[in-house]
Amino acid sequence: MALAANDQTKPNDLDPFWMPFTANRQFKQQPRMFVEAEGVHYTTADGRKVLDGTSGLWCCNAGHRRKPIIEAVQKQVEKLDFAPTFQMGHPLSFEFASRLTQMVEGFSQVFFTNSGSESVDTALKIALAYQRAIGQGTRTRLIGRERGYHGVGFGGISVGGIVANRKTFGPMLNGVDHLPHTHDLAKNAYTRGEPEHGLNLADELERIVALHDASTIAAVIVEPVAGSTGVLIPPKGYLKRLREICDKHGILLIFDEVITGFGRLGAPFATDYFGVKPDLFTTAKGITNAVVPMGAVFCRDGIYDAFMNAPDNTIELFHGYTYSGHPLACAAGLATIDLYKDEGLFERAAELAPYWEDGLHSLKGGNHVIDIRNIGMVGAIELAGIPGKPTARAFDAFLKAYDKGLLIRTTGDIIALSPPLIVEKSHIDFIVDTVGDVLKTVH
Numbered sequence: 001m002a003l004a005a006n007d008q009t010k011p012n013d014l015d016p017f018w019m020p021f022t023a024n025r026q027f028k029q030q031p032r033m034f035v036e037a038e039g040v041h042y043t044t045a046d047g048r049k050v051l052d053g054t055s056g057l058w059c060c061n062a063g064h065r066r067k068p069i070i071e072a073v074q075k076q077v078e079k080l081d082f083a084p085t086f087q088m089g090h091p092l093s094f095e096f097a098s099r100l101t102q103m104v105e106g107f108s109q110v111f112f113t114n115s116g117s118e119s120v121d122t123a124l125k126i127a128l129a130y131q132r133a134i135g136q137g138t139r140t141r142l143i144g145r146e147r148g149y150h151g152v153g154f155g156g157i158s159v160g161g162i163v164a165n166r167k168t169f170g171p172m173l174n175g176v177d178h179l180p181h182t183h184d185l186a187k188n189a190y191t192r193g194e195p196e197h198g199l200n201l202a203d204e205l206e207r208i209v210a211l212h213d214a215s216t217i218a219a220v221i222v223e224p225v226a227g228s229t230g231v232l233i234p235p236k237g238y239l240k241r242l243r244e245i246c247d248k249h250g251i252l253l254i255f256d257e258v259i260t261g262f263g264r265l266g267a268p269f270a271t272d273y274f275g276v277k278p279d280l281f282t283t284a285k286g287i288t289n290a291v292v293p294m295g296a297v298f299c300r301d302g303i304y305d306a307f308m309n310a311p312d313n314t315i316e317l318f319h320g321y322t323y324s325g326h327p328l329a330c331a332a333g334l335a336t337i338d339l340y341k342d343e344g345l346f347e348r349a350a351e352l353a354p355y356w357e358d359g360l361h362s363l364k365g366g367n368h369v370i371d372i373r374n375i376g377m378v379g380a381i382e383l384a385g386i387p388g389k390p391t392a393r394a395f396d397a398f399l400k401a402y403d404k405g406l407l408i409r410t411t412g413d414i415i416a417l418s419p420p421l422i423v424e425k426s427h428i429d430f431i432v433d434t435v436g437d438v439l440k441t442v443h
């Protein structure tokens with residue numbers, strides 16, 4: 001498709017970019033382009049302001065175009081653009097790792113990646129290698145969960161539980177099994193926070209252990225709060241129960257905190273929010289406020305040490321990315337965590353959460369609404385799908401919201417919301433009012 005070549009807000013050819021997770025033909029017929037961002041708003045190519053109800057893709061937790069982060073990256077790129085971290089180093093990566101480990105007790109190392117998908121594959125590989133390092137090399141199975149999203153690497157889609165993300169890509173990793181998901185509208189619809197029902201679903205892990213034998217299972221991976229499949233909040237006590245079962249059987253527990261990390265729930269991490277410590281947890285997104293791509297896997301005390309027994313000149317873990325600990329990402333990350341702290345954004349998220357909750361739940365009774373749920377600064381409004389046309393209704397809501405100046409995210413027939421943690425109450429009112437208006441006319 002050809003557009004005016006001399007206008008920088010309009011690319012002259014939309015075809016070469018094969019867009020990720022996008023209906024390419026539909027988008028390219030009627031493109032939706034952002035050309036600027038500031039605070040909680042995007043500006044579209046036609047000059048409209050759109051309130052970012054999704055923090056980009058759950059990643060710009062401190063809002064957009066934040067000066068301290070921009071300046072830190074600019075300063076760094078002038079000084080050291082890149083340095084390898086394979087058998088070499090640069091100070092910022094050590095400083096950032098050390099600052100990150102200070103954010104959460106009991107996790108003494110981080111392994112840097114460039115994305116959530118890489119963090120997941122890294123965590124799975126560390127889990128397998130750790131079991132082997134401690135003499136448990138028969139433990140090679142990985143257990144995920146239905147409706148889990150762990151990115152798009154082969155490891156992530158194998159333990160993930162989204163059919164569309166799996167079915168076209170062959171057999172994936174073998175030796176994987178899945179827990180049932182915890183989403184139960186019949187029992188838990190319109191719950192505020194953690195649902196009452198569903199603790200027993202954690203016990204399904206015992207059934208899986210009985211089937212395969214604990215000696216074959218390396219790790220269980222779950223999102224503490226599943227984001228991408230529509231904000232599925234763990235039933236009360238569920239994560240603790242998973243922890244207990246893992247401990248009983250020598251299985252590592254991995255939390256995928258790519259969304260929940262860095263304040264989304266009103267605490268630094270979901271491990272803090274729920275008071276349950278995994279063995280490994282993955283992060284990305286909010287780690288640099290999305291200014292430079294980065295991820296990090298947090299490893300609990302003792303994991304790294306288990307690899308440190310071979311002679312000193314041995315590479316202990318044959319894993320890593322060219323850009324693990326990239327100087328610009330570290331500069332962005334350090335400035336980001338300073339900003340979170342200086343502005344008290346995690347506390348702010350916790351303070352705003354009740355207002356957010358009340359706003360969202362005021363939409364009960366809207367057309368087609370069958371559930372509203374929330375935790376921290378995350379919320380979801382689930383719509384009844386149009387029979388025979390799954391996702392069409394929520395997508396219609398997405399387009400209508402965009403026309404009214406609000407960016408929402410939809411998955412299936414669920415509207416997911418996760419605004420930047422700098423939102424004001426007036427912005428929350430705008431989000432709620434706009435979604436309310438959209439629901440009046442949605443197909």
Ligand SMILES: Cc1ncc(COP(=O)(O)O)c(C=O)c1O
Pocket residue numbers: 114115116117118120149150151152223227228256257258259284285
């Ligand atoms: C829980 C979780 N894990 C992994 C990922 C993948 O992250 P990325 O898209 O950065 O690879 C996501 C992305 O949404 C996620 O929500």
